[in-house]
Amino acid sequence: xxxxxxxxxxxxxxxxxxxxxxxxxxxxxxxxxxxxxxxxxxxxxxxxxxxxxxxxxxxxxxxxxxxxxxxxxxxxxxxxxxxxxxxxxxxxxxxxxxxxxxxxxxxxxxxxxxxxxxxxxxxxxxxxxxxxxxxxxxxxxxxxxxxxxxxxxxxxxxxxxxxxxxxxxxxxxxxxxxxxxxxxxxxxxxxxxxxxxxxxxxxxxxxxx
Amino acid sequence: xxxxxxxxxxxxxxxxxxxxxxxxxxxxxxxxxxxxxxxxxxxxxxxxxxxxxxxxxxxxxxxxxxxxxxxxxxxxxxxxxxxxxxxxxxxxxxxxxxxxxxxxxxxxxxxxxxxxxxxxxxxxxxxxxxxxxxxxxx
Numbered sequence: 437x438x439x440x441x442x443x444x445x446x447x448x449x450x451x452x453x454x455x456x457x458x459x460x461x462x463x464x465x466x467x468x469x470x471x472x473x474x475x476x477x478x479x480x481x482x483x484x485x486x487x488x489x490x491x492x493x494x495x496x497x498x499x500x501x502x503x504x505x506x507x508x509x510x511x512x513x514x515x516x517x518x519x520x521x522x523x524x525x526x527x528x529x530x531x532x533x534x535x536x537x538x539x540x541x542x543x544x545x546x547x548x549x550x551x552x553x554x555x556x557x558x559x560x561x562x563x564x565x566x567x568x569x570x571x572x573x574x575x576x577x578x579x580x581x582x583x584x585x586x587x588x589x590x591x592x593x594x595x596x597x598x599x600x601x602x603x604x605x606x607x608x609x610x611x612x613x614x615x616x617x618x619x620x621x622x623x624x625x626x627x628x629x630x631x632x633x634x635x636x637x638x639x640x641x642x643x644x645x
Numbered sequence: 646x647x648x649x650x651x652x653x654x655x656x657x658x659x660x661x662x663x664x665x666x667x668x669x670x671x672x673x674x675x676x677x678x679x680x681x682x683x684x685x686x687x688x689x690x691x692x693x694x695x696x697x698x699x700x701x702x703x704x705x706x707x708x709x710x711x712x713x714x715x716x717x718x719x720x721x722x723x724x725x726x727x728x729x730x731x732x733x734x735x736x737x738x739x740x741x742x743x744x745x746x747x748x749x750x751x752x753x754x755x756x757x758x759x760x761x762x763x764x765x766x767x768x769x770x771x772x773x774x775x776x777x778x779x780x781x782x783x
């Protein structure tokens with residue numbers, strides 16, 4: 437995956453006041469660390485969102501052009517999002533060096549034909565949505581692709597079954613389940629166990645059935 | 646309908662709903678979900694109505710997760726009762742919801758069907774909500 441170009445500036449003030457002033461100007465406070473001393477940066481929110489919303493962009497290598505510091509390579513290590521709006525509040529950037537292995541979290545995508553079990557009314561449940569991988573910065577895949585076409589009802593796909601791109605190793609146990617085809621429900625559970633209206637269990641006791 | 650099996654205290658103070666959700670604010674199980682945009686109480690009946698709306702629309706073609714649980718008892722005084730004489734009797738259960746909270750999640754179904762189900766479920770809820778997707782939250 438090619439590196440995304442992103443401009444950044446070194447920010448002066450620290451703390452919530454300065455951070456809020458930056459956010460009001462359409463910028464995102466960020467910190468760059470990993471090589472040498474940590475540097476406080478300000479990124480353009482629109483440019484950052486464009487990168488993170490692109491396919492595989494949230495773990496892509498960023499070609500940072502920091503005003504006054506020059507060019508740096510970094511990956512997004514962590515992001516703090518607003519829980520209601522989803523806007524990026526803060527960004528942690530991990531500086532990387534060419535030729536040095538890094539650990540990044542990459543999404544898992546199920547590709548291929550509809551699994552056999554799903555054709556028999558089963559439900560494909562993905563349990564693992566992302567996984568940490570070790571690889572070189574220029575070999576980060578957009579996503580780990582897994583083919584679940586052969587799964588029958590009750591079958592599971594595990595981390596050990598995944599065919600990885602060259603130079604990539606998964607940092608997870610081989611028996612970790614990625615997805616399962618669940619058996620179809622015979623009868624819909626329309627209502628869960630319904631206690632009588634207004635029935636309140638006594639304090640510290642289990643109510644009578 | 647959902648209600649606790651065991652409680653320590655039968656009656657509870659009304660409480661205040663300040664701030665935003667800090668936990669349960671991200672999709673954890675499915676690919677699609679309903680996110681609360683304001684605070685409020687969701688009664689066990691409303692949660693159940695939303696669940697039924699979803700499961701009936703997808704006809705067992707997807708999996709549903711309920712991410713809130715009504716564990717707060719709400720009391721009510723009997724009709725035509727004078728004020729005083731103590732707190733009323735527990736009437737129903739609610740889940741306290743703050744903005745940002747994921748209320749329901751769905752996965753395993755195709756996109757159009759799941760979105761339709763979530764829209765129907767959203768219509769059963771007393772607070773403004775938003776349908777969110779896993780790729781939209783990244």
